[in-house]
Amino acid sequence: xxxxxxxxxGREHALAxxxxxxxxxxxxxCAPGNAGISELAECVSLDTGDQPTVIAYCRDxxxxxxxxxxxxxLVAGLGDALSAxxxxxxxxxxxAARLEGSKGFTKDLCRDFGIPTGAYGRFHDKAAAKxxxxxxxxxxVVKADGLAAGKGVIIPETTAEAEAAIDACxxxxxxxxGAEVVIEAFLDGEEASFFALSDGAEVVALATAQDHKRxxxxxxxxxxxxxxxxxxxxxxxxxxVDRTMSEIIRxxxxxxxxRGTPFKGVLFAGLMIGSEGPKLIEFNTRxxxxxxxxxxxxxxxxxLAALLAAADGTLSGLKLGWSADxxxxxxxxxxxxxxxxxxxxxxxxxxxAAQCEGVQIFHAGTALENGKVIATGGRVLNISARGRTVxxxxxxxxxxxxxxxxxxxxxRRDIGWRAVGRS
Ligand code: AMP
Ligand code: GLY
Numbered sequence: 125x126x127x128x129x130x131x132x133x134g135r136e137h138a139l140a141x142x143x144x145x146x147x148x149x150x151x152x153x154c155a156p157g158n159a160g161i162s163e164l165a166e167c168v169s170l171d172t173g174d175q176p177t178v179i180a181y182c183r184d185x186x187x188x189x190x191x192x193x194x195x196x197x198l199v200a201g202l203g204d205a206l207s208a209x210x211x212x213x214x215x216x217x218x219x220a221a222r223l224e225g226s227k228g229f230t231k232d233l234c235r236d237f238g239i240p241t242g243a244y245g246r247f248h249d250k251a252a253a254k255x256x257x258x259x260x261x262x263x264x265v266v267k268a269d270g271l272a273a274g275k276g277v278i279i280p281e282t283t284a285e286a287e288a289a290i291d292a293c294x295x296x297x298x299x300x301x302g303a304e305v306v307i308e309a310f311l312d313g314e315e316a317s318f319f320a321l322s323d324g325a326e327v328v329a330l331a332t333a334q335d336h337k338r339x340x341x342x343x344x345x346x347x348x349x350x351x352x353x354x355x356x357x358x359x360x361x362x363x364x365v366d367r368t369m370s371e372i373i374r375x376x377x378x379x380x381x382x383r384g385t386p387f388k389g390v391l392f393a394g395l396m397i398g399s400e401g402p403k404l405i406e407f408n409t410r411x412x413x414x415x416x417x418x419x420x421x422x423x424x425x426x427x428l429a430a431l432l433a434a435a436d437g438t439l440s441g442l443k444l445g446w447s448a449d450x451x452x453x454x455x456x457x458x459x460x461x462x463x464x465x466x467x468x469x470x471x472x473x474x475x476x477a478a479q480c481e482g483v484q485i486f487h488a489g490t491a492l493e494n495g496k497v498i499a500t501g502g503r504v505l506n507i508s509a510r511g512r513t514v515x516x517x518x519x520x521x522x523x524x525x526x527x528x529x530x531x532x533x534x535x536r537r538d539i540g541w542r543a544v545g546r547s
Pocket of ligand 2: 335349350408411412413414415
């Protein structure tokens with residue numbers, strides 16, 4: 125089969141790595157890809173926001189199946205456009221991608237179908253939002269309703285900060301995404317990322333992971349897209365996985381089907397595990413980044429066959445094999461991230477680092493320039509490793525990092541600390 129993978133991050137490098145091992149694959153193309161992906165796939169510079177161009181490319185290149193990595197094209201309806209053109213794809217329709225594209229939509233769905241999440245309100249103006257805030261006793265989180273590239277969530281410490289967050293959203297800090305604001309109760313507990321594959325009716329649990337959202341060691345500093353992850357997440361015991369499936373994932377898949385907008389693709393639940401069990405923080409309707417990097421290192425069955433089954437409605441009976449190993453991935457980011465950062469700095473030593481035992485390097489924001497690997501993004505590399513324990517995977521990943529010569533970048537030195545602390 126000829127596959128077109130859309131995206132350019134570490135998630136897509138990991139997906140390309142898993143897809144490239146599929147016996148079903150004949151040709152893998154990635155748009156736009158990055159320096160690491162170019163070792164596994166042909167990279168093409170398609171404007172993936174331009175749906176007619178993507179369709180024309182698929183027809184011209186005889187693409188059999190399109191795998192859409194990021195949320196942007198999904199929420200914009202690339203899947204629907206492909207489907208209308210008779211091209212198979214992996215991911216949700218535009219209507220189903222609202223589970224990620226509108227936080228208010230998801231909160232209402234949780235309310236209507238009894239799915240556990242924090243109390244909330246949805247607002248279209250400052251006055252109504254502030255009036256709600258005045259009536260809330262506990263801590264709150266203020267969120268722009270729409271897609272804001274991971275930046276639309278503000279966790280205020282005081283009422284004044286919460287009011288400022290409301291003002292910022294409505295004053296356009298997150299563009300159109302902030303035209304509606306969701307205020308929700310702050311949830312206490314330990315976060316985990318949970319993934320399940322659905323074909324619209326059936327649903328199969330994938331694996332669990334834990335991300336590290338803050339930029340600094342010890343979970344300090346600004347929120348980021350994720351500075352590292354490992355899988356499995358010890359907090360997701362088999363009982364907690366069962367509860368997540370029966371209380372959150374299956375009811376959501378059933379609700380979407382009942383509404384006539386069945387969810388096909390990967391449903392990524394951001395969970396808070398507290399004293400009452402799992403509560404939904406948010407859904408994403410795509411694979412997580414950097415969680416996918418660790419999931420793919422543990423997946424033992426053919427990824428392409430699984431994605432095809434989800435797209436074709438034949439997920440029933442699918443069994444996925446996962447390695448008992450732990451996988452851990454450390455994000456190397458450009459100095460300054462998540463604030464302003466320099467682009468174009470050179471990275472050396474990647475080949476030496478890749479030789480470390482159990483290590484796999486995924487590129488997140490790189491390009492090749494005159495044979496040199498250059499940083500082109502905020503999150504740039506995912507140094508990933510497998511090990512029998514989280515401590516072993518962590519030691520291996522950091523041994524590889526210590527071989528990388530990149531003065532323009534940094535990483536957290538404590539990825540996996542919760543799990544290491546438990547063992
Ligand atoms: P999101 O982009 O919705 O995943 O939010 C980013 C991060 O903000 C999450 O990973 C959590 O760490 C935090 N967060 C969001 N909503 C809540 C909540 N209701 N309670 C506690 N933390 C939250
Ligand atoms: N790692 C969180 C996300 O992909 O949104």
